[in-house]
Amino acid sequence: MVNILTIVGAVVVILAVVVVGAYVVSLYNRLVRVDERVKNAWADIDVLLKQRQDALEKLVDTAKRAMDFEEELLSDIVEAREQAQRAETPEEEAAAGEAIRGALGRLNVRAEDHPEPQAVQNLQSLQDEIARIEEQIADRREVYNESVTAHNQLIRQVPYVVLAGPLGFTAHELYDPPASETEDVDVGTMFSDADPDTAAD
Template identity: 30%
Template structure:
């Protein structure tokens, strides 16, 4: 009878570990999937930036410094290795793209350009999708990190070497709460 009782307890413990481990794997995969969604939107924005620069160059040639900076930020953002660097560069790129879009107020011909207006519309749509993807990703990171940091799943997470994921913070001065 004691053997059956110990066997049942062992079976329950193994089942609990399996359930916790599978939950951690699912949460980690959700984070990866959510990052993929962000990456798709960033790639779409990166693909539109050269077109935007080319469209504006014809109308606002003396805004060259801004246009060169946008191209440089795009290149650096695409090559960024860490999530923190990528987020900072993407924040700077978004600010500069907004500056370029604001040039239409100074250049009526640019405002009338169908190509520029289409690019502007596409960029606004991408920014909306990016904002949603970023919120979804950060929610997935929060869920994974909660699982990793709460008992009893933290025991399985430590044993299986699960690490906390990093939030995507765009812009400066947005440190994680301690």
């Protein structure tokens, strides 16, 4: 006959295993949730980055058709677009955004001297669209950074720190662009009071 203490002991062990297992599963599920928030936040930014790429491609095509651009200026815009396309991390994307702003600034100075108002208007419309997308990226960037901060803090806290590393949950990178990248694009003055001598800068 099986000893009653043996049965009770077995039941206690099984219950303990179930409770610990459920606790570990709950910890894991929370890690997954905060990690997915980061991924979703970046996916929202990625959609806008693709829209910006489309706008930049249209800008390059319009510039080629509308103006007799210097090869160096056009290559700057193309290179900025390609740099943005190659960007895979928040840091690389921040650098690409800075390159885009620089190229657009040089474009504005060149467009000021162009004799065709319609060409300038088409370029300005595209730049307005890019500026609008940049504002949306800035908004989504805040959400992304909040998600990253929450995730990075969680995986360093007890008891999550015990599971995070072995289960592959590592810190995500904050979207931290240069100061000039966070400045608003002043589309109202893009084509006014430009100094042609600054085009070479």
